[in-house]
Every structure is written in C-alpha cells, then in structure tokens.
Amino acid sequence: MHRPIHTSLFVIWLTVLTGTQPLPAQQLVEVLGKDGAPMVLVPGGEFLYGEGENQHRLALPSFYMDKYEVTTKQYLAFRQATGRKERFKVNELIQASEGDRPIIGVDWQDAEDYCRHYGKRLPTEEEWEKAARGADGRIYPWGDAEPTQALASYDWDGKQRWQGYDNLSPVGAHDAGKSPYGLYDLAGSVTEWTSSEYDFETKVVRGGSWLSHPSALRAAHRRGVLPTYRLNALGFRCAQDARE
Numbered sequence: 001m002h003r004p005i006h007t008s009l010f011v012i013w014l015t016v017l018t019g020t021q022p023l024p025a026q027q028l029v030e031v032l033g034k035d036g037a038p039m040v041l042v043p044g045g046e047f048l049y050g051e052g053e054n055q056h057r058l059a060l061p062s063f064y065m066d067k068y069e070v071t072t073k074q075y076l077a078f079r080q081a082t083g084r085k086e087r088f089k090v091n092e093l094i095q096a097s098e099g100d101r102p103i104i105g106v107d108w109q110d111a112e113d114y115c116r117h118y119g120k121r122l123p124t125e126e127e128w129e130k131a132a133r134g135a136d137g138r139i140y141p142w143g144d145a146e147p148t149q150a151l152a153s154y155d156w157d158g159k160q161r162w163q164g165y166d167n168l169s170p171v172g173a174h175d176a177g178k179s180p181y182g183l184y185d186l187a188g189s190v191t192e193w194t195s196s197e198y199d200f201e202t203k204v205v206r207g208g209s210w211l212s213h214p215s216a217l218r219a220a221h222r223r224g225v226l227p228t229y230r231l232n233a234l235g236f237r238c239a240q241d242a243r244e
Helices: 003-018 072-082 089-094 108-117 125-133
Strands: 030-032 038-042 045-049 056-060 065-067 193-196 201-208 222-225 240-241
Touching: 038 125, 045 089, 045 125, 065 125, 072 108, 108 193, 125 193, 125 201
Parallel strands: none
Antiparallel strands: 030 038, 038 065, 045 056, 065 240, 193 201, 201 222
C-alpha cells in the first residue's frame, strides 16, 4: 500500500529538483543487434518535431535504435571483420583505457557501412529526434532543465580541448540524462550521423558533443556536415526497422 505513494512522491521530487519530465511507466522492449549492441524499441505514433515556427506534429512507425553510441571496441571488431584500412583517430585507440568510449573520426560512409554490415541502418533525423525527445515535447532527452555535467558531456566551461580518447566519457555514463525510452547520450558525448540530407551536399548530424555549447544539446537542434568529414566529436549509432 505504501510503495505507490513513495514512488509518486519521488517522481514529484525528481521533477521539481532537476526539471526532468519522466513519462508514465511503460515497459521498455530491448533486443540485441547482430553486433551485440542492445537496441531499444521506440514505439510508433505522433510526437512534436522541430522547434520555433517549424515545429509540428509528426507520426512515425515503431523502430529500434541502439541504446548506446557505437563504441571503439565494436568498431574495431567491424574493422577487423571487413579488413578496412586505418582511419582518422583509430590509431589513437591504444591510448583509450577501455573499449567503451564512443568511436569518433568516422565519416558518413564508414558509419553507414558499419550499420549495414550488421543488418541495421543509420536513423533518419526524424527517428533520432523521436528517440531523444519522446512524445511530450520536451526540450532535452531528460526534460526541460538546463544541461549540467550530471546530465551530459559538453563544453560546460568553454575550455574543452582534444587530448585523446580519454576526453570521451564511457557510453552510458550519464544515467540521469537518458531519453524517455532509455537511450543514453543523445545530448552531448559525440554528435551523431543520420541518414538524412541537410542540403544538396551535406548530411544532418544530431545531438551536440563534448565540444558543444549547451544550446546544441537541444533534441531539435540540427546542422549539416559534409559526409567526408572525420571529426573528433562525431560518431554514430544505428537503427533498425521494427517488424510487426
């Protein structure tokens, strides 16, 4: 009899203290991709897409998305399996103490090839935003509260500089910042490739990064990057159709 009251009070306290907006309790569906990465079901339906005067309701079918960004360990296994040549920043991996940092320095084709190799694909930018924002119109994956270091990895003091893979937090390190569907690091950490076109020559990237200003962590924030760029703040995660 007392547990529901305790849970309710905790949710109210958490919302007031942090500005997070938990969704009603729901059962999260999780599967393993062919690369061994956990994937979470993002249920179909409408959500609030975009911001400002471009904001509108959009409906998507259900899909799966990687719970975490693709890690250095996973990408190296793919590289060894396919015989791919050395790529930007991969030669620094020996300096990473663990294989659970997000892979960076991969261009759009690298990311696309990884996903396709395991029967997956890059998410569209609409899918990415739904996974990050949920269906309640929140500003950030965790809610409407301004970013803090407990919620995301970003350039909080304007002094962040690349010093190697140890700049990057292990995937899943920011539990308080996960999205309504239980996906981690959709704000900060590394910016992520999508399959969508920004204009005739660039691809849409989403999510901000460890090098980003807090304003870039908004779930609706988007920008275009040339698909041949390999940057030390740019990685990816995969999506997959949900078979009914």
